[in-house]
Amino acid sequence: xxxxxxxxxxxxxxxxxxxxxxxxxxxxxxxxxxxxxxxxxxxxxxxxxxxxxxxxxxxxxxxxxxxxxxxxxxxxxxxxxxxxxxxxxxxxxxxxxxxxxxxxxxxxxxxxxxxxxxxxxxxxxxxxxxxxxxxxxxxxxxxxxxxxxxxxxxxxxxxxxxxxxxxxxxxxxxxxxxxxxxxxxxxxxxxxxxxxxxxxxxxxxxxxxxxxxxxxxxxxxxxxxxxxxxxxxxxxxxxxxxxxxxxxxxxxxxxxxxxxxxxxxxxxxxxxxxxxxxxxxxxxxxxxxxxxxxxxxxxxxxxxxxxxxxxxxxxxxxxxxxxxxxxxxxxxxxxxxxxxxxxxxxxxxxxxxxxxxxxxxxxxxxxxxxxxxxxxxxxxxxxxxxxxxxxxxxxxxxxxxxxxxxxxxxxxxxxx
Amino acid sequence: xxxxxxxxxxxxxxxxxxxxxxxxxxxxxxxxxxxxxxxxxxxxxxxxxxxxxxxxxxxxxxxxxxxxxxxxxxxxxxxxxxxxxxxxxxxxxxxxxxxxxxxxxxxxxxxxxxxx
Numbered sequence: 350x351x352x353x354x355x356x357x358x359x360x361x362x363x364x365x366x367x368x369x370x371x372x373x374x375x376x377x378x379x380x381x382x383x384x385x386x387x388x389x390x391x392x393x394x395x396x397x398x399x400x401x402x403x404x405x406x407x408x409x410x411x412x413x414x415x416x417x418x419x420x421x422x423x424x425x426x427x428x429x430x431x432x433x434x435x436x437x438x439x440x441x442x443x444x445x446x447x448x449x450x451x452x453x454x455x456x457x458x459x460x461x462x463x464x465x466x467x468x469x470x471x472x473x474x475x476x477x478x479x480x481x482x483x484x485x486x487x488x489x490x491x492x493x494x495x496x497x498x499x500x501x502x503x504x505x506x507x508x509x510x511x512x513x514x515x516x517x518x519x520x521x522x523x524x525x526x527x528x529x530x531x532x533x534x535x536x537x538x539x540x541x542x543x544x545x546x547x548x549x550x551x552x553x554x555x556x557x558x559x560x561x562x563x564x565x566x567x568x569x570x571x572x573x574x575x576x577x578x579x580x581x582x583x584x585x586x587x588x589x590x591x592x593x594x595x596x597x598x599x600x601x602x603x604x605x606x607x608x609x610x611x612x613x614x615x616x617x618x619x620x621x622x623x624x625x626x627x628x629x630x631x632x633x634x635x636x637x638x639x640x641x642x643x644x645x646x647x648x649x650x651x652x653x654x655x656x657x658x659x660x661x662x663x664x665x666x667x668x669x670x671x672x673x674x675x676x677x678x679x680x681x682x683x684x685x686x687x688x689x690x691x692x693x694x695x696x697x698x699x700x701x702x703x704x705x706x707x708x709x710x711x712x713x714x715x716x717x718x719x720x721x722x723x724x725x726x727x728x729x730x731x732x733x734x735x736x737x738x739x740x741x742x743x744x745x746x747x748x749x750x751x752x753x754x755x756x757x758x759x760x761x762x763x764x765x
Numbered sequence: 766x767x768x769x770x771x772x773x774x775x776x777x778x779x780x781x782x783x784x785x786x787x788x789x790x791x792x793x794x795x796x797x798x799x800x801x802x803x804x805x806x807x808x809x810x811x812x813x814x815x816x817x818x819x820x821x822x823x824x825x826x827x828x829x830x831x832x833x834x835x836x837x838x839x840x841x842x843x844x845x846x847x848x849x850x851x852x853x854x855x856x857x858x859x860x861x862x863x864x865x866x867x868x869x870x871x872x873x874x875x876x877x878x879x880x881x
Contacts, residue, residue, distance in 0.1 A: 589815070591811075591812075591813035591814070591815075592814075592815050595814075600806070600810040600811075600812070601810065601811075601813070602805075602809035602810050602811065603811070603813055604786070604811055604813050605813055605815075605838075649783070649784035650784045650820070650836075651786075651787075651813060651818060651820065651838050652838050652841055653815045653838050653839050654838075654839065654840060654841050656766075656841070657766075658766040658779055658780065659766055660780045693808075693809050749805045749808075749809045749810070750801045750802055750804075750805040751801070752801075
């Protein structure tokens with residue numbers, strides 16, 4: 350793997366950019382691995398990277414049904430924040446936040462991390478009280494958070510309407526200054542490239558068709574490109590997690606829903622931060638290309654189609670226009686859906702399973718992107734040591750039996 | 766976006782309905798005898814299949830009645846609707862397609878199979 354640098358960029362630009370080599374090795378499937386990661390999205394590639402880098406498991410493969418970055422990694426709205434209410438959530442999301450800060454340097458790949466600040470708006474007295482409580486809870490957990498009144502919200506984000514005549518007027522909001530956005534492709538490509546450089550095989554266009562379980566142990570898996578023998582299988586399959594788990598006769602508390610997002614035509618820089626609103630349900634930021642990136646809520650029904658219904662979009666855009674009347678003439682350019690794996694308590698599952706050697710990282714629902722590096726690192730730790738570390742432990746599967754849920758539905762700062 | 770055939774009103778736009786999740790999850794008849802695992806299974810665990818799925822819908826903006834629908838979650842194709850309390854009708858004979866018409870690979874992809 351060649352090192353990316355300004356010097357190298359200059360050298361290649363003089364040669365007309367014809368000398369760039371692929372970012373990761375193309376590998377054939379081997380018959381035996383020490384560990385296999387199912388799913389080549391952000392979390393999957395990160396898992397493989399940390400398995401190789403921190404645990405020496407370099408004889409690892411990432412099996413991806415489509416192409417790297419073609420699933421939810423390429424479909425999310427890239428919002429990064431860690432202002433969750435509960436200690437367990439704050440621990441994992443803020444762990445990820447700390448990793449984001451230096452990820453570009455670590456991977457030698459510009460992930461375009463922009464800590465531009467995330468505002469969560471309050472539109473009524475109850476919401477104000479809740480969000481203020483969350484600010485204090487965040488501060489106790491070392492997560493940067495502050496409360497802004499309506500005027501301060503508008504100072505931070507000048508284009509927002511704080512008119513008291515609005516149907517749901519902006520009364521204030523929380524600000525996490527370290528929050529922001531980054532570049533989804535760069536993150537997943539950066540992890541794949543760095544993992545590949547450590548010896549991990551990145552296998553694309555390879556669908557898992559079955560898991561080999563003998564007694565209570567996993568011994569391998571079947572794929573459309575051949576069978577693999579391996580003692581550890583780590584599933585990071587997002588919306589298809591239930592499908593994979595079913596191959597080992599494991600039932601999960603996960604439901605897969607379409608989640609839609611859309612971008613406008615590109616315009617000059619106008620929106621300087623990320624604005625999210627729970628009550629009217631909208632979130633919006635501006636990409637470096639100039640498009641407004643807008644996210645909707647999930648469609649209520651279970652579906653694997655990566656398509657949602659139009660009324661959801663209509664509702665989201667109505668909310669966006671109420672917050673930002675200035676966008677009323679913008680045209681929309683693209684609109685898509687992804688399949689999100691929603692857990693009943695809106696918290697992820699990072700867990701061992703009843704099948705020894707089979708591990709699951711799933712249930713991130715509508716907000717997994719922000720956790721990518723932290724999720725990959727603690728999951729790699731679990732896969733390598735067969736025991737969850739302190740950060741991963743609260744997210745084990747047995748919390749649905751014990752009742753010790755991490756119920757972030759009300760506190761996750763955006764409706765699900 | 767799809768049309769839902771309400772057994773009482775006929776086919777109507779999806780936006781007239783509210784969703785009720787997986788159908789045929791029977792409430793435990795002896796709740797005091799249930800173990801924690803059984804409770805977890807009843808309250809939280811779901812089949813979430815990629816393929817034929819029996820689910821509940823409520824005709825909120827219509828007759829106000831609950832009923833069940835069989836739908837292929839891989840394509841959103843609605844296969845049948847039936848009244849609450851009735852068993853799901855047999856859908857054998859339906860040729861289920863994958864969204865892009867891809868070949869039926871992958872044992873987990875029930876969208877390519879008719880499951881009872």
